[in-house]
Amino acid sequence: MREMGRPFVEFAYNHVEPADGEESSRHAQYEHESYTRVRRATPQNAWTVFGPIRVRRFGYRPSQAGEPMLFPAAVRLGLVSGASPARACRACELLAEAGATQHRVRARRRADYGVGWGVKKLRQVSRAIADDRATFRHDAQVEQLLAWVAAADASTGRHKPVLCAGRDGITLRLRVTKGSLYEVASTGTISVYDRRGRRLGTAYLAYTPEPGQPTMTGALTDAIRDVLTQWEGGLPRLCYVTDAGDNETGYYEAVLRGMIHPRTGQVVAWVRVIDYYHASGRVWLLAGVLFADAGRAARWAHTMLRWLLTPGGVNRVLHSAAAVRAIRTLTRTQTKEYRTAYDYLRSRMSHMDYARYRRVGVPLGSGVTEAACKTVFTQRLKLSGMRWGKDGAQAILNLRVILLSGVWDVVYQRVLAAWTLPVMGGHADSHQKTLEIAA
Structure with missing residues (x-):
């Protein structure tokens, strides 16, 4: 099938421009730069889904020294570093999959299309496509979230639809001048739940390490605000479910707690939830400190975890722990562990009303966000021996x-639709057309 398709594609590609250069426009305008056609056509190797082909195209020399040659036919065909749009898309899709490595992707390319790329070519194509797609990711994700909110609003059940945000951090091995360095990258999620508490879908965000994580904060906030701006139905229940990390808590205090609805001007009420399973971990820590016998510790912990899900449950757990502590003699280390776990629960009581959360259909755990750390980062960027530069890692994250x-096809269609094409013709005519397009 490849052998049958390749000559047809090669024929079509080589007839985008006239075979005689004199029949082509002598001048071109592209991205505010003027170009002049050279006399002879220059051949180029191109890679398509049918395999490699030879493309003849005329080059245009820039009027400004130092600028690269322009090949209008290649631009009009959408070639990215010599790759056709379909082939570039497939290569990037393979790179974005779980468990992908450069070696594995190159092997798949050879098996599927009969020819392999080098590492340099693969990186050139992936970075170019990743940069283009990142431009359209936000709008596509917002539209997808709005579709899920509409489906949740139309569902049946006893709860309000829920728009749930979350964020978390994960260490990523970075390549530095001398060896490796581990820093904390960030992942964010926005999920929609219907009236029966079923998750309809999740939009993901991910960024490489940076101090304070401002890029994640901005992207997550923009997505939430745009959904609120464009949604004209009843306001879904808004919740923010995370652990009690510094960045996660700081985002709630600085952004969500006082967020103003973009259309109504009213303060938006967010339900802040400390992940139930992180709280459960503190209960087990208390049990291990307070009871020397493992059986008694397990029985006490299981009882406390049931209490934690009842009205006033955190208070009951703290009172029980304090009562047992009063009759126990702890070592200095045990006292420190007890105090750390006890203070964690006591200082966050207002965000641990799990009985109410269950009653109104709000998720108790940040499992979606915790899983995002695994699916976005671990399954792709933390395979054996992997080290990353920030630019390379962000390119893969943008694709992933x-x-x-679930917006891969939508984003790529918008990338192709927004492709900037050269304006062919004389200098004066081309300049006028450029002005008309700009206007």
């Missing part, structure tokens, strides 16, 4: 979150 969010 688009794939996981």
